Amino acid sequence: MSNSYWILGVIVGLVAGTSALAAPTIYHNATIYTVDDTVPVAQAIAVDGQRIVAVGTEAEVRAAAGADAEFVDLGGKTVLPGLIDAHGHLPGLGGFELGLLDLTYASSYREMVNQIAVQAVKTKPGSWVLGGRWDHESWASKAMPSHSLLSEAVPNRPVWMRRVDGHAALANAEAMRLAGITRDTQAPDGGAILRDKHGNPTGIFLDNAMDLFADHIVGDGMSMLERLRAAQRACIRVGLTGVHDAGMSGEDVEVLRGMDARGELDLRVYVMIHGAEAAEYFETHPPSSGERITVRAAKFYMDGAMGSRGAWLLEPYADRPTDAAGKPWAGLGLMAPDDLRNAAAHALEHGYQLCTHAIGDRANRETLDAYEAAMRDAGVKFGEQDLRFRVEHVQLLSLSDVPRFVSLGVIPSMQPTHCTTDMRWVEARVGAERARGAYVWQSLIESGARLAAGSDFPVESANPFYGIHAAVTRQDSHNEPIPDGWHPEQRLTREQALRAFTLDAAYAGFENTFKGSLTPGKLADFIVIDRDIMTCDAGEIRETTVLRVVIGGEEALGTGD
Numbered sequence: 001m002s003n004s005y006w007i008l009g010v011i012v013g014l015v016a017g018t019s020a021l022a023a024p025t026i027y028h029n030a031t032i033y034t035v036d037d038t039v040p041v042a043q044a045i046a047v048d049g050q051r052i053v054a055v056g057t058e059a060e061v062r063a064a065a066g067a068d069a070e071f072v073d074l075g076g077k078t079v080l081p082g083l084i085d086a087h088g089h090l091p092g093l094g095g096f097e098l099g100l101l102d103l104t105y106a107s108s109y110r111e112m113v114n115q116i117a118v119q120a121v122k123t124k125p126g127s128w129v130l131g132g133r134w135d136h137e138s139w140a141s142k143a144m145p146s147h148s149l150l151s152e153a154v155p156n157r158p159v160w161m162r163r164v165d166g167h168a169a170l171a172n173a174e175a176m177r178l179a180g181i182t183r184d185t186q187a188p189d190g191g192a193i194l195r196d197k198h199g200n201p202t203g204i205f206l207d208n209a210m211d212l213f214a215d216h217i218v219g220d221g222m223s224m225l226e227r228l229r230a231a232q233r234a235c236i237r238v239g240l241t242g243v244h245d246a247g248m249s250g251e252d253v254e255v256l257r258g259m260d261a262r263g264e265l266d267l268r269v270y271v272m273i274h275g276a277e278a279a280e281y282f283e284t285h286p287p288s289s290g291e292r293i294t295v296r297a298a299k300f301y302m303d304g305a306m307g308s309r310g311a312w313l314l315e316p317y318a319d320r321p322t323d324a325a326g327k328p329w330a331g332l333g334l335m336a337p338d339d340l341r342n343a344a345a346h347a348l349e350h351g352y353q354l355c356t357h358a359i360g361d362r363a364n365r366e367t368l369d370a371y372e373a374a375m376r377d378a379g380v381k382f383g384e385q386d387l388r389f390r391v392e393h394v395q396l397l398s399l400s401d402v403p404r405f406v407s408l409g410v411i412p413s414m415q416p417t418h419c420t421t422d423m424r425w426v427e428a429r430v431g432a433e434r435a436r437g438a439y440v441w442q443s444l445i446e447s448g449a450r451l452a453a454g455s456d457f458p459v460e461s462a463n464p465f466y467g468i469h470a471a472v473t474r475q476d477s478h479n480e481p482i483p484d485g486w487h488p489e490q491r492l493t494r495e496q497a498l499r500a501f502t503l504d505a506a507y508a509g510f511e512n513t514f515k516g517s518l519t520p521g522k523l524a525d526f527i528v529i530d531r532d533i534m535t536c537d538a539g540e541i542r543e544t545t546v547l548r549v550v551i552g553g554e555e556a557l558g559t560g561d
């Protein structure tokens, strides 16, 4: 670190912040991990208005901030840049925060049915009993549920419970009756209706087949504003200062803008518009970037999820190679690759970024192919133009596709906790050989890709320390498997993991020039935590408590008292 760097930083900061007449604030007595290679670890940070004006040793920062600076003593704690979740769902998280039935801890189908029956009594007449997050892979039986037990326990109220991955749902008999589902109902393209050996629906609907219920479900009465407020609280509490929302409607964005206008939006939100609305949105809304809300991306789905066997694979599933009719089963393509190619061309034309959900190796290849074709058609100079198209999840890759992310300038946006949840059964789904291409974070980074990390909340917890723990250990909440986790060659270093949840997540949103590291001139978004996650026992990273959250120089959580 040279002094001239810091003096330059201070000058830039003060010039940019001349309207702020208040004295700078120096946060000191801390171990500060900056995610800035110029000065990776600092002792103090000075903030003026919304921006960082100096970072360095105590003496350097005091000298730069001037004699009238105010001081906040951080008591020797650890400071990180505000963490950014590059893939979450704020409305979904808000719903669970506000009391949608959360079946995460149901340890069997019977227990899940009991919880639903209790919820049914509390649900107001006319509404559906709604909830989700069940995971049959966490039950001893590991069997996909069938509706009969549920329909006996709750015969008169419609029940609709999404699987943890959001790519399958269980309906009871009353829900199917109201939606007009019979044994003759056919699944739409990109969907499947699971059936018993007599051909009757089991109540499980995969991917696009869930749309058969969309017009019939009577909601929970929660407004989008309530959901977003609740989600914002939940995110800030665990140390997130930014979230990339992976699929909002234009209407949802207006609710966010309203919060911003009223000064009640602390969280910074990077929005991906739902694919279904994207074409119209591109035509009617130019990309917009702001300090709290940026809308310049759209979200598409190429396939389903691995847990419900909807992920689109190059070869059939190892643990269910054929469907009930005896046809090979390799998952579901949710959209025609040509449609994605057209959407990519349209996005390029309008200056939007595309973010496509792809989990299976086939879905990833089709997505990369579609992006490549659209870019070639548009005359893109590969390696020069900075389009930052993204693939969301990237859970299973054919190893030959790994280098394509860098060559196409595509960002892998991945969720470390998906790996540690799924590792219990991934090898059963795809076999040991293909599993070598599962959650290959380190291979992607070594190939030169910039990895954006997230959680996919509410599929997983929004707590980014769970994600950092999973990234550096490839172990679950019990720190298993021992000694080095599942496929330890793909673990990240702590520095890589922190970067993926900060600077490179910001990069995935074109925001790395003003967010994602503690660098003079950038927004003053940082958090104070109760332990040093760069040196503590790796197994303890999950236990981290967030003491203070500062966003744009203002306290969003905690006062340190």
Ligand SMILES: [Zn+2]
Residues within 6 Å of the ligand: 087, 088, 089, 246, 456
């Ligand atoms: Zn998602």
